[in-house]
Amino acid sequence: MRSLCLRNSGVVMVVVLGLTAGWAQPTTAATFRVSPVQVVFDGARSSDLLTITNQSSEELRFQITAFTWDQQPSGEMQLTPTNEIVFFPALLSVAPGQERKVRVGLSGAERGNVEKTYRLFFEEMRPIDSAQDGKAQIRVLTKMGVPVFLQPRKVSLKSALEDVRVAGGTLMFDVANGGSVHYMLQGASATGFGADGKKIFQHQFEGWYVLAGGKRSYQTEIPPTDCSQIQKIVVTAQTGVPGTSDFSELKEQILQAAIRCGS
Numbered sequence: 001m002r003s004l005c006l007r008n009s010g011v012v013m014v015v016v017l018g019l020t021a022g023w024a025q026p027t028t029a030a031t032f033r034v035s036p037v038q039v040v041f042d043g044a045r046s047s048d049l050l051t052i053t054n055q056s057s058e059e060l061r062f063q064i065t066a067f068t069w070d071q072q073p074s075g076e077m078q079l080t081p082t083n084e085i086v087f088f089p090a091l092l093s094v095a096p097g098q099e100r101k102v103r104v105g106l107s108g109a110e111r112g113n114v115e116k117t118y119r120l121f122f123e124e125m126r127p128i129d130s131a132q133d134g135k136a137q138i139r140v141l142t143k144m145g146v147p148v149f150l151q152p153r154k155v156s157l158k159s160a161l162e163d164v165r166v167a168g169g170t171l172m173f174d175v176a177n178g179g180s181v182h183y184m185l186q187g188a189s190a191t192g193f194g195a196d197g198k199k200i201f202q203h204q205f206e207g208w209y210v211l212a213g214g215k216r217s218y219q220t221e222i223p224p225t226d227c228s229q230i231q232k233i234v235v236t237a238q239t240g241v242p243g244t245s246d247f248s249e250l251k252e253q254i255l256q257a258a259i260r261c262g263s
Helices: none
Strands: 002-007 012-018 024-029 032-035 039-041 047-054 060-071 077-081 085-088 091-094 099-106 116-125 136-150 159-167 170-177 183-193 199-206 215-221 232-240 247-249 253-256
Touching: 032 116, 032 136, 039 047, 047 091, 060 085, 085 116, 091 099, 159 232, 170 183, 170 232, 183 215, 199 215
Parallel strands: 024 136, 039 136
Antiparallel strands: 002 012, 012 136, 032 047, 047 099, 060 077, 060 091, 060 116, 085 099, 116 136, 159 170, 170 215, 183 199, 183 232, 232 247, 232 253
16 A cells, blocks of 8 residues: 655645555654754855754654756646756764754855755655564655755745636736745735626635745636626735745736626
């Protein structure tokens, strides 16, 4: 048995492995954390230390891997193995209640005009002795991704709402990043108003990273009964740069008139 779940926050991938021999005992899951939650390299700094803490009551084993990180407009990550991020150790064990340090650095990566983005994954490995009292267990293994950013020579911030439209009863729009560094999209919303200004429709969208030069595309269906009454749709989004107080409300984009579900 195998199942896979991907969560945006912290990019935690949970893999459930079932052992077929004998009968399965209740699922167990180890607990650990990695800090800091992201690494930022600039011209003055090219290495950092991460701490992995075992919060469980058993020894945990980990494998570490590095990837370049790009992103589809849908939010799906595109990962490619890389040698530009180096780390030591690559394999490690952490005793219960203890912590280990992992050194992370750059190898051959140079600062350019646009921020470079990577992901460093800490993947929990199956215990050497995975059986207990001769009975199989279902084990939850966790894979945690830590973002790594190599800042550009010059930092510029530029965000925009683009291509707000309704077609076939579906509202669509893009949140674009025209700057040289990533930002966090805190969230977005779309509100439809009738001729009298009354709110008829509202939808909230989840946010995540919008990488430099990229965009995040959103869409949602408008119920036909609402669409026929809407005269204006207002889309807003809030962005911010992690670790700073730079949060801004993107300019409202207003879609007015001739909004029909069949348009």
